[in-house]
Amino acid sequence: xLRFATALVMSLSLAGCASTxxxxxxxxxxxxxxxxxxRIALPPTAQIEVRLDDVSLADAPANNMAxxxxxxxxxxxxxxxxxxxxxxxxxPRHSYAVSARITDAGGKLMFITDTRNSVTFDGRSVIDLGTxxxxxxx
Numbered sequence: 001x002l003r004f005a006t007a008l009v010m011s012l013s014l015a016g017c018a019s020t021x022x023x024x025x026x027x028x029x030x031x032x033x034x035x036x037x038x039r040i041a042l043p044p045t046a047q048i049e050v051r052l053d054d055v056s057l058a059d060a061p062a063n064n065m066a067x068x069x070x071x072x073x074x075x076x077x078x079x080x081x082x083x084x085x086x087x088x089x090x091x092p093r094h095s096y097a098v099s100a101r102i103t104d105a106g107g108k109l110m111f112i113t114d115t116r117n118s119v120t121f122d123g124r125s126v127i128d129l130g131t132x133x134x135x136x137x138x
Contacts, residue, residue: 022086030066030085030119032129034100035078036111038136044074045105050081052119056094065089065096072102078131090121100132109137 030052049069053062066083083098090096096119102111111134119127 022084025125026087027084028087028090028121028124029126030083030098030129031081031126032098032132033078033080034102034113034132034134036102036134036136040136042072042076042102042110043104044072046072046110047103047105047107048072048079048100049103050083050098050100052083052085052096052098054091054094055097055116056091062097092121096121098129098132100134102134111136 034048034050047069048071049067051064052066053064055062065085068081068083070079072079081100098117098119099113101109101113103109113132114135115133117129117132119129121127
């Protein structure tokens with residue numbers, strides 16, 4: 001019985017490592033929420049995407065570091081997000097920013113961040129950006 005319990009604990013520990021791929025002490029979580037000011041309800045099929053990008057090079061596409069995508073499932077703003085990145089992937093000489101967008105089921109853009117939401121990696125394990133405001137597209 002003791003062997004079974006030990007084997008079970010070991011397999012669950014390994015399963016936890018496999019799901020993230022990185023030990024928790026090596027990760028940084030960038031958290032916050034997204035919202036918009038308009039009094040417009042989202043359709044239940046709206047899609048939300050929040051990205052953490054390396055935006056260091058002005059003349060090159062941003063390098064995506066982490067993405068969280070999900071359906072609104074009939075819920076309304078604000079939506080919380082958590083983007084997790086490996087500390088080893090962060091270069092202190094680079095610039096990082098979070099952006100967000102909401103699209104309808106067909107992929108038509110409804111709301112997007114229109115300002116830069118910079119992230120400063122300063123040794124903390126959790127960086128809370130507060131609420132990011134999105135603007136309506138036409």
